[in-house]
Amino acid sequence: MTVKRTSIYDIAERLGVSVSTVSRALSDHPSISAALKERVRAVAAELNYIPNSVAVNLKTGRRRTIGVVVPGINRSFFSSAIEGIEDKAYKEGYDVLIYQSKDSAEREARIVRSLAGKVDGVIASIAADTTDHAYYNSLTAVGVPVVLFDRTAPAVEAGTVTVDDYQGAVMAVRHLIDQGCRTIYHYAGPQVVDIWQNRLRGYLDTMHQAGLSVGDEAVFEGRNTSEAEGRRYARHLLESGRLPDAVFFTGDFAALGAMLELQQAGVRVPQDVAMVGFANEPLCQWLATPLSSVDQFSYKMGYMAGKMVFDRLKGEPQVGIVIAPELVVRASSLRAGQ
């Protein structure tokens, strides 16, 4: 199984030169003649030489790798953010190590602990089941820069890339009000996570400023933002017997689940209930009733988070970048005629 690999020693021996010469030739050092470099490269190719990057890493102290920790990769928001991260990393000649926390803080903590010895920097979107993400600080403590995107944690010493969630919520709710909706509900995410807090605040402030009342039943805190939980919410609404003019959802999948469940019960969207989601997942545009949503620019977020890690590696100070969200209006919230 384990084949003996050729090292620079083999090349050196074959050519009757020293390993340092080979090392220099391979890394295109100026003090080596072009002719020798060529011979070294030829022998390297002939011997099927493969540089052992582990040895390089040990020697140089750099790993040329960044770690990424997300709740799960199988969600368009995260996979396209990772796409952005990978694109940036590839440009810089870095590798990307991916981990899924599955929204479990325990799993996340284990991952983070193992990361410090393996990567030069970490990009993460935190698990949603706890407020204590202090373990990320152990990375910063040993000089590994951390960048949090989307879901951040104030207690973590890290650069951040976020969308202006508050503003996004304001835009969504204003739009619904403009469409003539008065009773507007909000499907919120677990309030342990800042983004969901901010969207709730944006919702509440906008309602109050418009002089619209927010009853006790107006805000629902979902266990997560999944389709299943959205369906559960819709059934809850249907059972309550009173439907609002509109619902602003903190996530597209919850909105999707609710929409399908409501439509199945004969409720018309947007005529009976208008809806706006958050994230602008690709699926929004494919639905029977295309879903209005607040775009978070996931790819860009990932790319910028990647850039920020490299900036920090180059010694630049820690910063927080806030991306302006954009409301994409589709059929699910258009009831101008009403």
Added chain:
Amino acid sequence: MTVKRTSIYDIAERLGVSVSTVSRALSDHPSISAALKERVRAVAAELNYIPNSVAVNLKTGRRRTIGVVVPGINRSFFSSAIEGIEDKAYKEGYDVLIYQSKDSAEREARIVRSLAGKVDGVIASIAADTTDHAYYNSLTAVGVPVVLFDRTAPAVEAGTVTVDDYQGAVMAVRHLIDQGCRTIYHYAGPQVVDIWQNRLRGYLDTMHQAGLSVGDEAVFEGRNTSEAEGRRYARHLLESGRLPDAVFFTGDFAALGAMLELQQAGVRVPQDVAMVGFANEPLCQWLATPLSSVDQFSYKMGYMAGKMVFDRLKGEPQVGIVIAPELVVRASSLRAGQ
């Protein structure tokens, strides 16, 4: 920036023992007393010790990492396959390095070349723009097992995990025939990739066996299986002036694009044109006309590909696993009434 990290030497010095003792204590070696282990661990924690896995890797020759190369991560099929791979790897205590070939053989070759020195095994789904993937063999040559999933290449020395594409196509076409369709077209993928060849064969064989004719215009070879390309195909169909009873698409996104384009032109699905896709992406069920599709069990594929790499690492022989596909029938192909 770069903080001096504590090594086992620091711990050893602090405790007045040797590094080997510390190393053994940390790895729970039986010959170290429980009391000493406890003291070592305490000091390690106090000094904020983080094992340098690079050094471990260099020493042991194993990297405890597997590399994954896919066309792109931002597609449900691949991201959920990766989810399966990561789950398996996590269980085995391995890390996962992700790369996107972007369907560029040149980029793929570069990635693969860099991989040999970094990982113990590789899992890949090959780029679609070439037939020559021989560079993967350089991995096998140095003892790095390769597992190809979904898109495989006969010239590559590798284990494989695939769905029975031929059978999947047969099921899809038979179903359309059962629904009363006679003129059935096929949207095929680039014929440089085996899966698309196999699906085309399944289509052709089934049509012939049913005694149905396959005209020149019946098979369309898309440049890829994207939504945009599906739309282009639909416009092409509309311009030709003659619509088939049904189209079997080799991918869900192409089917999606075609469906949206056709419906926009007033064509009814499935009454005018029935459709079946391939992959059973989540979006199939959310569409206005839910799309029938052949399920490929992407998560399972990824998980099994992961398992296969570890099996090969344990010395088991190279094998090819074929998963039985399953046809999921939805509204897009149901026209029993006709």
Added chain:
DNA sequence: GTGAAAGCGCTAACAG
């Protein structure tokens, strides 16, 4: 322009 040699942090004989 080239070579000798130290050493990155760790593991694992081998010796006691």
Added chain:
DNA sequence: CTGTTAGCGCTTTCAC
């Protein structure tokens, strides 16, 4: 049960 020591493969002073 514990310590000494030799590397893993590579880069990089320092010397020539």
